[in-house]
Amino acid sequence: MSKLDVKLTRRTALKVGALTAAAVAVGVPVGSLKKSTVVKAAGTESGEKKQLGFLYDQSKCIGCxxxxxxxxxxxxxxxxxxxxxxxxxxxDNGKVFLSMSCNHCAEPACASVCPVKAYTKREKDGIVMHRSEICVGCAYCLYACPYHAPDFNKAASGAVTKCSFCVEIQDQGGKPACVSACPVDALNYGDVNELRNRSGAVAPEVNGLPPASITNPSLVIIPKE
Amino acid sequence: MHLHWGWLIAIYLFLGGLGAGAYLTSYAADRGWLGNSPALRRAGYFMSGPIVAIGTLLLVFDLGQGLRKPWLLVRLVVNVKSSVMTWGVWILAFFIVVSLLIALLIWMKREVPAILTHVGAVLALATCAYTGLLLAVVEAFPLWNNYLLPVLFVVSALSTGLSITVLISNIIDKGLATDEVKTTKLHVYLVVLEVILIGVIFGMAAMGAKGVVAAESVARILTGEFAIWFWSCLIVLGLLVPFFVSVYALNKLGSGHSGHALSAATGSGASVAVGEADSLLKVMLLSDALVVLGGFVLRYVVVFAALPIWNGTLM
Structure with a gap:
């Protein structure tokens, strides 16, 4: 390496440096931008907007x-x-269960990555709706969702589907099918801010579930002691 | 839990970088930064559009609706606000159009407006960065969720793009070698930069700075099921061998003239014997091919070794 032309070396190094700087310039602002929006959303989280969510009582669930x-x-x-x-x-305390579907997150990662805007967050109750009929089946949302809620069978319809919170039943005044079916009242639903005030209620970070900070899920768990 | 991205996504990310890197190589050669080989100034422009277009087509066919309701794909452009994939669709579409247009103008022996090549260069850089950003924004995959990943993919794209362009230039213009000293030096810098970035990104993950799952993911690369690919094809064949070949070549070439050292040697037989120069060139071209292989293996291990933040089982 000692025989390298010093002038040329410096010039080439500058060029490589400039290219790297350009690459960092592309990458870094996007990263910081994303973080700042997350912080903003977290700040307004306890606010006025209604958000429906699930309440799951792990101590009542019998795993039926x-x-x-x-x-x-x-x-x-x-x-x-x-x-x-x-x-x-x-x-050690016996069997534990966890019944989970889409958590209709306050900051749904599925919706933010979806290139065709198949996901929308319903204004009046925060239900994350997905329109399979316009989904192109890129599966980006399967990677973005920490809870593996969106599901996809390429050989079947080739479009993503996920829990709709039984939105049609709810709009007619009914309860989601899963909640109605629970024989021991372990699964419930309602305004997530109210659910979070129930005694013993915690964020869904039990039993190795991912940090709630990623998507701010509308799921509240009463863990098994 | 079953995820769906297969081989095609790794090939797509690789080809996006390779094509854009090839474009930038010809762009740099066009500015005179890489010597004055006529083939080097055109080969990248010719290759880049088709390479990126092939990658994109592969991905289109991999979509759930690619062969069922392809008209739905029109909507891929709508989520400009937050979907990196949408950004990629725009970037790639413009890049493919611009680079094909430049290739057409060159082929028709028309003058290429400088502004068009500048726009293409910006789009090419954006293409390289996009291939990494697509993964980097996914918080649910901690190994990917690192904003140095797009930087690594850009460096790897420049490196593989330079290699494929030098390789193809030498095949097109046999004997009329490119400006080896400059391209070889650039090779050395890119390889060193890539090794540092791999060290930092994988090191951060391995030391737990990105959480337990990132550490588990990177362990699959360093010591687990992907280790054989990572160490043999990427580190040794894709980075170390090209590094030492380039350094060795620079020592050989540096003792001759600057500029067209190899062709000068072949012509005059001055400082390097003709036969020796010929075999050195062959070794350098082989190492270029290895750089391209390494670039693919990098995408492959990063895409497939990454584990989701929650694997669908309770603890």
């Missing part, structure tokens, strides 16, 4: 799977797709 079965029946899941799933795990 009635919620998922009712969801499947009501919403005609496609082959190989699950809108709601009951997870289970054997621990």
């Amino acid at each position: 799977n009635a919620c998922a079965a009712a969801c499947k029946k009501t919403n005609n899941w496609e082959e190989g797709i699950e809108w709601r799933k009951v997870y289970s795990k054997n621990t």
